[in-house]
Amino acid sequence: MNEKRKMYRLHFPSASLLIPPLETALANFSSGPEGGVVQPLRTVVPVEKYNGFLGVMPAYSAVDDALTTKLVTFYENMKDTSVPSHQATVFLFDPRNGTLKAVIDGTVITAKRTAAVSAIATKFLKPAVADVLCILGAGVQAHSHYEIFTELFSFKEVKIWNRSREKAETFAQSVKGPAQVCSSAQEAVTGADVIITVTMATTPILFGSWVKSGAHINAVGASRPDWRELDDDVMRNSVLYVDSREAALTESGDVILSGAEIFAELGEVVKGTKPALSEKTTVFKSLGMAIEDTVAAKLVFDSWSSSN
Numbered sequence: 034m035n036e037k038r039k040m041y042r043l044h045f046p047s048a049s050l051l052i053p054p055l056e057t058a059l060a061n062f063s064s065g066p067e068g069g070v071v072q073p074l075r076t077v078v079p080v081e082k083y084n085g086f087l088g089v090m091p092a093y094s095a096v097d098d099a100l101t102t103k104l105v106t107f108y109e110n111m112k113d114t115s116v117p118s119h120q121a122t123v124f125l126f127d128p129r130n131g132t133l134k135a136v137i138d139g140t141v142i143t144a145k146r147t148a149a150v151s152a153i154a155t156k157f158l159k160p161a162v163a164d165v166l167c168i169l170g171a172g173v174q175a176h177s178h179y180e181i182f183t184e185l186f187s188f189k190e191v192k193i194w195n196r197s198r199e200k201a202e203t204f205a206q207s208v209k210g211p212a213q214v215c216s217s218a219q220e221a222v223t224g225a226d227v228i229i230t231v232t233m234a235t236t237p238i239l240f241g242s243w244v245k246s247g248a249h250i251n252a253v254g255a256s257r258p259d260w261r262e263l264d265d266d267v268m269r270n271s272v273l274y275v276d277s278r279e280a281a282l283t284e285s286g287d288v289i290l291s292g293a294e295i296f297a298e299l300g301e302v303v304k305g306t307k308p309a310l311s312e313k314t315t316v317f318k319s320l321g322m323a324i325e326d327t328v329a330a331k332l333v334f335d336s337w338s339s340s341n
């Protein structure tokens with residue numbers, strides 16, 4: 034094996050390092066061919082027998098001259114809780130000749146880049162006064178979102194709810210900062226200025242009637258066309274931003290089944306070609322894009338190469 038072609042785990046010192054390259058990638062993605070991003074809709078293979086899915090997520094960024102594909106599996110209702118519900122690996126290629134340069138753990142990349150993209154959406158779309166953060170879910174994404182949201186923003190209160198209260202309590206004890214465990218999703222959502230949904234729910238857990246007017250919601254779960262996290266009320270009565278229109282109209286149950294109209298891609302907001310209507314109630318429907326993995330993997334590889 035080539036010396037540089039190694040499998041290694043990684044730790045970002047801070048996920049906020051990802052923000053500038055991700056903003057550029059989102060803007061390039063939403064610029065059409067001149068943005069230089071080649072990213073076909075991901076292929077998702079259902080493994081029905083085991084309630085699982087395999088996703089194949091390739092992308093090339095001309096600006097970064099980086100070529101990757103991520104392989105990610107995600108499984109519902111796993112009995113063996115020692116195995117994470119999402120497992121991923123990123124393959125980084127030399128775009129000049131197609132040689133495989135690195136095989137990188139994609140689980141950390143997935144956790145950190147997803148949270149960083151939600152943080153970008155929140156920076157643009159949160160109300161002017163944002164004191165209360167609510168997180169629904171207490172898994173891997175809840176942790177990565179808590180970490181970057183408390184690093185970048187100044188919330189006075191963080192409220193958390195999870196389907197099993199025990200897991201929410203473990204979460205609150207393990208994070209480096211305060212988190213108030215709530216007994217119901219409604220209690221957690223009430224009064225929140227920013228809401229993050231990071232669950233494996235397949236039916237709504239967030240209802241429009243609970244949401245404070247002007248709040249911003251990052252809807253991160255429900256990545257299948259028949260899965261929901263948000264009800265029709267919140268979807269239809271908010272201004273809807275997405276990472277990719279094509280993906281949202283193909284993969285997002287919340288978008289497809291509610292019939293909600295997409296206002297803009299986040300990349301269009303970053304570029305300034307579509308406004309951030311932060312005074313309105315807003316939803317950022319995140320499905321996750323391969324190009325986010327490409328720039329994150331490049332960042333990791335470049336920092337590893339320069340220290341070896």
Ligand SMILES: NC(=O)c1ccc[n+]([C@@H]2O[C@H](COP(=O)([O-])OP(=O)(O)OC[C@H]3O[C@@H](n4cnc5c(N)ncnc54)[C@H](O)[C@@H]3O)[C@@H](O)[C@H]2O)c1
Nearest residue numbers: 118147171172173174196231232233234254255319320321
């Ligand atoms: N948009 C993106 O880029 C992106 C990237 C990665 C993961 N995700 C999605 O984010 C969500 C969270 O991922 P994760 O890695 O934190 O998963 P996880 O398994 O670590 O955590 C999932 C959480 O959801 C809760 N949960 C499970 N079933 C539920 C249900 N039916 N109702 C309510 N809560 C339920 C669990 O208790 C757990 O706290 C998943 O839907 C995942 O597919 C999105």
Ligand SMILES: O=C(O)[C@@H]1CCCCN1
Nearest residue numbers: 105107143256320321322
């Ligand atoms: O973008 C991702 O990496 C994830 C994979 C699992 C489903 C949701 N999106």
